[in-house]
Structure formats: C-alpha cells, structure tokens
Amino acid sequence: MARIVVIGAGMGAMTAAARLAVAGHRVVVHERSHTYGGAVGRVERDGFGFDTGPALLHLPAVYRDLFVKTGKQPLEDLVELSQVEPAVRHVFADGTTTDLPNASRAGVSDALDAALGSGAGALWSAFMNRAREAWDRTRRPLLEEPLWPNWQVLADREPYPSVARRRLLRKERRAATLAEIGAFELDGEPRLCALLEHFALAHGLDPRTAPASAAVLPYLEQTFGSWSVRGGLRALADAVYERCLARRVEFAFGSAVSRIVVKDGRTAGVELADGTVVDADFVVAGVPPRALESMLSDATGPGTGTPAPVRAPGGVPAQSGLPSRLTVLLALRGARPDGTPHRTVLHTPDRADELDRVFGPRPGLPAAPTLAVLRPDDAASRPDADHEAVTLTATVPAGATVTDADVRGLVERAESAVPDLRDRLLWHEVRTPADVEEATGAVGGAVPAPALAAAGGRLLHPANSTAVAGLFAAGGWAHPGGGLPHAGMSGTLVAGLIVEGPEFRGSQ
Incomplete structure (x- = not known):
C-alpha cells in the first residue's frame, strides 16, 4: 500500500483519489479552499441554486465508469440524470431561431432545413460525417x-478529412481551421458558420485559429447528448466526493500545499503552508501550471542546486492565452413557462468584433457577446414553482475587468430569451474572471480547453507523468484537458499510471 497525496479536490483529482483508494492505497487530499469540486461550484441563496461552472454534462460514460469501478452503486442511483430536450435553441444574429434535438443527427438535419432552408441540413450532416x-x-x-x-505525431497530423475545393484560376484549398470549414464546406452560410464557430468559442477557442480537428467538439455534443443533473452539476461533485469518502479517502480542507518535496529526483511528500511535511510515495497535483511550477520552484535534489523540472525535455507546454467566463446569476419571480428550452444561445451580431476582443488584437469585453441563457427545469434550483433561476454565461478575456454596465448589457440582451426579465428580477450575483481565478487558481481565471490534435501541438496538454518520478498531474490543465469528461479521464489515466506503471496504455 502506497501513501499518496493529492493536491486539490477538483473533479480530476477526486477521480484519481477514488480509483487509487480502491486499488488499496492510502490517499489524502489537501485542498487549499474549504470545499471540493474546483470549477464545479454552486451558489445557494434564498432557496435559489445556481451552478457557477459547467451546467451540462457531455459524455456521461466517463463518470458512469468511475462509479462502476469504485463501488456497487452506479451513478444513476446517486444522481438524477436527464437528457435535455431540445438540446439547445439557437437565436442567430438575423433573428432566425431553431431548436436542435438532443443526440439525433437526423433530427438536427431536419431542424436546420426547416429553419435555414432546404439543403442546410445536408451540409451539416456531411460535415458531421467527416467530424466522426x-x-x-x-x-x-x-x-x-x-x-x-x-x-x-498528434501535433503534426490533421485528423479531419477536409474536402478539397478547387476554384477557377486558384489552387486547390482544404480547410485548416474551424472557420475555414464553415467557409469551404458549409458554403459560407452565415448561420451554419455561427453554429459551428460557437462550439469553439464555448470551449475558449478562436475558430479562426482552432484547427479543423476541433470538429470533434460539435460531434461529441450532438452524438452523445447533453445531460442535466437534478440539483445542478454540483450534485455530481457531491456524489464523487461521497464516493471518495466511502473508499476511505481522507480530505484536509483549508490545507494549502506550499512545496512538493523532492529527494534524489523523486517525490517524497509535500510541505504545507504551516510548515508541516507530509510524507508520500506518490503525489498527484490537480492544480494549474503556475501553481505546480511554484510548488517545485525550490524542490531540488541533493547537490543539484537546480529546480526540479515539471515536464520532460521536449514535453508539451501548458496551454496559454485562453479566455475566462463571465457568469450572471438571476433570481426571478414568476414561474418558468412550460416548453422553455433549458439552454438558449444568443449569437452575437458582430462575430469579428467579439473574436478580436476575446482573443485580441482589441482586448476587452464585446459589446454584444454570444450569450448562453440557461433556464433549468429543476425544482432544486428555485424556492417554489412561482420562481425561476436563470444563468447567463459569456466567454470573455482572462483577467477582464467587469463593470456594472457590462452586466446590465448582458441582462438586457437576455430579455429576448426571457421576456420581462428585468421586471421579474429579484436579485442577481456576478461571477467574474477574478472569481474563477479564486476558485481554480488559474491565472486570470483562464479555463482550459480540451486537447485537440494538429495545430503544432499548441492545443495538447502536458502529460500526466512528469519528469519528477512519483509526481503526476491531473485535472483540466493536464492531458487530456478541460471539460468535465476530460478532467475525469485525466484522473483515470493518473490512477492507471500509478497502479500499473508506465506500461499502462489506457482503458480498453
């Protein structure tokens, strides 16, 4: 039985902890804050409840596998999962509206034909076949x-089979970016392009530079579906935490790790902020890159006099330049109308301005950003049937300063999806990039993107193994990257590497 210290209680870190405990190891989680879940937070006030991080679950099989492998009770016995129907309502800049069904390729094609005109569905379906x-x-x-x-090999090889386009007197062209897929393969239809590009933006990627391999993002969502959790995704974090406790994982909250102890090139434990040293055979770091580098900045082997590296020479660097999220929580009087979509996406009227401001060269909040309006049909989110909880989310630059005028602008925009919103408003709370930074430790509140192939490797994430023996990385800033499914898989991979050793090749 090995002694294992896990730094941080995010979803990837807790996944690793539960699996390692089942394998017979003694696992202690040290979390600097006073709760678990990382980005999967929740605000509760006056009977209202809001998720402050992800609001929908995609690829739930990752967490189903966790609960199957760590106990007798499956995931569905512990949390109430429901497929959202429709998956999403899109309101395009010209006012066109379409409701896309959940996990139905044929249904999406029919809906696009009905809203955008005959042939739109066929273009999207052909694209999705290539995305597959x-x-x-x-x-x-x-x-x-x-x-x-x-x-x-992953960095240099583009897995998306772009369609060759030959134009009069011009050379053959193939889409290299997600935006070029829209231009070349979706015939530049502005609403189809907006639909495609919003998948990149929602994951913090610029569609103008995101590789064509980002086509997997809409494929994943539209194939495996969008799922809500009764009580919000915080209920999923609760279930993972309780499973850890059931497997005898120990948690120390308010217990910040200041240093990873390295002896003879191998981890030997951690030093806490109060100076206490905790011995360990393995350390799992579920923290952002800057925090991990800081913990290793003075970790030196005897006589070496040099900092211990986090990554092996030639390893993948951490993602950089990623944006954050601005979230506005709205407590409303009045019932949620029957038939209201769970999620509505209001597309920006000026996508070029939005992308320039979120990703440069004109940093700052867009005047009218693409806005996700979440209106869950969940009794756990409201005090009674005569009230409603609504969440607004926009992608914004990391470290952005948010003004009252910015918040008012989002609320005014949302009124097109929530009639009489301002008249119904009881109170609101705002979660800025600074709040995201406080919750996760990521610089500027940056949110990690999922790992993607091609693009020279800039959208890969550092490996779960590190150059320091016995030190592993889990969570959204390690392979395979951001998002709930990916964070869960990072914990699975770390557990496999510790239990089976470097020969571990993943789930079968």
Whole structure:
C-alpha cells in the first residue's frame, strides 16, 4: 500500500483519489479552499441554486465508469440524470431561431432545413460525417490513453478529412481551421458558420485559429447528448466526493500545499503552508501550471542546486492565452413557462468584433457577446414553482475587468430569451474572471480547453507523468484537458499510471 497525496479536490483529482483508494492505497487530499469540486461550484441563496461552472454534462460514460469501478452503486442511483430536450435553441444574429434535438443527427438535419432552408441540413450532416472520422482517429490517444511519448505525431497530423475545393484560376484549398470549414464546406452560410464557430468559442477557442480537428467538439455534443443533473452539476461533485469518502479517502480542507518535496529526483511528500511535511510515495497535483511550477520552484535534489523540472525535455507546454467566463446569476419571480428550452444561445451580431476582443488584437469585453441563457427545469434550483433561476454565461478575456454596465448589457440582451426579465428580477450575483481565478487558481481565471490534435501541438496538454518520478498531474490543465469528461479521464489515466506503471496504455 502506497501513501499518496493529492493536491486539490477538483473533479480530476477526486477521480484519481477514488480509483487509487480502491486499488488499496492510502490517499489524502489537501485542498487549499474549504470545499471540493474546483470549477464545479454552486451558489445557494434564498432557496435559489445556481451552478457557477459547467451546467451540462457531455459524455456521461466517463463518470458512469468511475462509479462502476469504485463501488456497487452506479451513478444513476446517486444522481438524477436527464437528457435535455431540445438540446439547445439557437437565436442567430438575423433573428432566425431553431431548436436542435438532443443526440439525433437526423433530427438536427431536419431542424436546420426547416429553419435555414432546404439543403442546410445536408451540409451539416456531411460535415458531421467527416467530424466522426476525426473523432474515431483521435478518441483513444486524446481521451483514453496517456499522452504518447511521440506526441509530435498528434501535433503534426490533421485528423479531419477536409474536402478539397478547387476554384477557377486558384489552387486547390482544404480547410485548416474551424472557420475555414464553415467557409469551404458549409458554403459560407452565415448561420451554419455561427453554429459551428460557437462550439469553439464555448470551449475558449478562436475558430479562426482552432484547427479543423476541433470538429470533434460539435460531434461529441450532438452524438452523445447533453445531460442535466437534478440539483445542478454540483450534485455530481457531491456524489464523487461521497464516493471518495466511502473508499476511505481522507480530505484536509483549508490545507494549502506550499512545496512538493523532492529527494534524489523523486517525490517524497509535500510541505504545507504551516510548515508541516507530509510524507508520500506518490503525489498527484490537480492544480494549474503556475501553481505546480511554484510548488517545485525550490524542490531540488541533493547537490543539484537546480529546480526540479515539471515536464520532460521536449514535453508539451501548458496551454496559454485562453479566455475566462463571465457568469450572471438571476433570481426571478414568476414561474418558468412550460416548453422553455433549458439552454438558449444568443449569437452575437458582430462575430469579428467579439473574436478580436476575446482573443485580441482589441482586448476587452464585446459589446454584444454570444450569450448562453440557461433556464433549468429543476425544482432544486428555485424556492417554489412561482420562481425561476436563470444563468447567463459569456466567454470573455482572462483577467477582464467587469463593470456594472457590462452586466446590465448582458441582462438586457437576455430579455429576448426571457421576456420581462428585468421586471421579474429579484436579485442577481456576478461571477467574474477574478472569481474563477479564486476558485481554480488559474491565472486570470483562464479555463482550459480540451486537447485537440494538429495545430503544432499548441492545443495538447502536458502529460500526466512528469519528469519528477512519483509526481503526476491531473485535472483540466493536464492531458487530456478541460471539460468535465476530460478532467475525469485525466484522473483515470493518473490512477492507471500509478497502479500499473508506465506500461499502462489506457482503458480498453
């Protein structure tokens, strides 16, 4: 039985902890805050409840597998999962509206034909067929296996089978970015392009530079569906935490780790902020890159006099330049009308301005950003049937300063999806990039994106193994990256590497 210290109680870290405890190890989690879940937070006030991080679950199979492998009670016995129907309502800049069904390729095609005109569904379906090829080619190496030692193969090889386009007097062109897929393969239809590009923006990626392999993002959502959890996704974090406790994982909250102790090139434990040293055979760090670098900044082997590296030479660097999220929580009087979509996406009228401001060269909040309006049909989110909880979310630059005028602008925009919103408003709370930074430790409140192939490897994440023996990385800032499914898989991979050793090749 090994002694294992886990730094942080995010979803990836707790997944690793539960699996390692089942394997017979003694696991202690040290969390600097006074709760668990990381980005999966919750605000409760006056009978209202709001998720402050992710609000929908995609690819629930990752967490189903966790509960199957760590106990007798399956996930569905512990949390109430429901497929959201429709999956989403899109309101495009020209006012066109379409409701897309959940996990139905044919249904999405029909809905697009009805809203955008005959042929739109066929264009989208053909694109999704190509996206499926990209998913099939990258699913295992980017989600289910430890990062390949020859990860440069993933960096250099574009898995999306772009369609060649030959134009009069011009050379043949193939889409290299998500935006070019829209221009070349969706015939530049502005609403189809907006639909496609919003998947990149929602994950913190610029569609103008995101590789064509980002086609897997809409494929994943529209194939495996969007799921809500009664009580919000915080209920999923509660269930993972309770499973950890059932497997005798120990938690120390308000227990910040200041240093990872390294002896003879191998982790030997951690030093806490109060100076206490906790011995360990393995350390799992579920923290952002800057925090991990800081914990290792003075971790030196005897006589070496040099900082212990986090990554092996030639390893994948951490993602950088990623944006954050602005979230506004609205407590409303009045019942949620029957038939209201769980999620509505209000597309920006000026996408070029939005992308320039979120990703540069004109940093700042867009005047009218793409806005997700979440109106869950969940009795646990409101004090009674005569009230409603609504959440507004926009992608904004990391570290952005948010003014009262910015918040008022979002609320005014949301009124097109929530009639009489301002008249119904009881109170609101705002979660800015600074709040995200406080909750997660990520610089500027940046949110990690899922790992993607191609693009020279800039959208890969550092491997779960590190150059320091016995030190592993889990969570959204390690392979395979951000998002609930990916964070869960990072914990699975770390547990496999510790239990089975470097020969571990992932789930079968």
